[in-house]
Amino acid sequence: MKILAFAGSTSSTSINRELVKFVLKDFQNDEINLIDLNDFDMPVFSVDREKKGFPDAAHHFLKVIEDCDVIICSLAEHNKSYTAAFKNVFDWASRINVKVFQNKPMLLMSTSPGGYGGGNVMNTAKTFFPQFGADIKETFSLPKFYENFDLESGVIDPEMLKTLKNKIESFKVQVAN
Numbered sequence: 001m002k003i004l005a006f007a008g009s010t011s012s013t014s015i016n017r018e019l020v021k022f023v024l025k026d027f028q029n030d031e032i033n034l035i036d037l038n039d040f041d042m043p044v045f046s047v048d049r050e051k052k053g054f055p056d057a058a059h060h061f062l063k064v065i066e067d068c069d070v071i072i073c074s075l076a077e078h079n080k081s082y083t084a085a086f087k088n089v090f091d092w093a094s095r096i097n098v099k100v101f102q103n104k105p106m107l108l109m110s111t112s113p114g115g116y117g118g119g120n121v122m123n124t125a126k127t128f129f130p131q132f133g134a135d136i137k138e139t140f141s142l143p144k145f146y147e148n149f150d151l152e153s154g155v156i157d158p159e160m161l162k163t164l165k166n167k168i169e170s171f172k173v174q175v176a177n
Contacts, residue, residue, distance in 0.1 A: 099133030
């Protein structure tokens with residue numbers, strides 16, 4: 001199985017990237033393409049810029065989605081929504097292909113330092129991503145990242161770890177069919 005994985009953040013210390021990397025340990029027998037949104041840098045989307053053509057990075061983002069079987073992503077939350085960097089990549093890509101996620105099965109996650117665990121961006125994505133071709137199979141939100149995650153061990157809260165592992169197994173079963 002070819003997995004496309006990414007965090008919806010450009011931060012060099014992204015906690016969402018750490019969550020993605022932790023989850024990918026359960027997919028060691030699969031082909032993994034862990035991308036960095038920094039590699040998809042584009043001008044801020046506008047209709048005026050669109051008239052001049054689409055950035056190569058937008059086409060490249062769609063190509064890496066096309067080349068995968070499943071998507072595993074964790075969205076960072078800024079002011080109760082997507083990060084500006086992710087939203088910009090998403091906006092450009094959606095103008096080329098409105099079905100950005102190309103009907104790929106998705107494990108959608110979020111985390112944040114706060115107690116809601118990126119729940120606002122998660123709720124937004126659960127509502128809108130399917131309209132853009134995401135086949136969301138499972139979701140997971142990790143609250144209070146710095147209390148519930150260790151860079152060496154991963155998720156350290158036993159109940160949250162159990163929930164995450166169950167969702168990973170459910171995701172694997174669903175995409176195997």
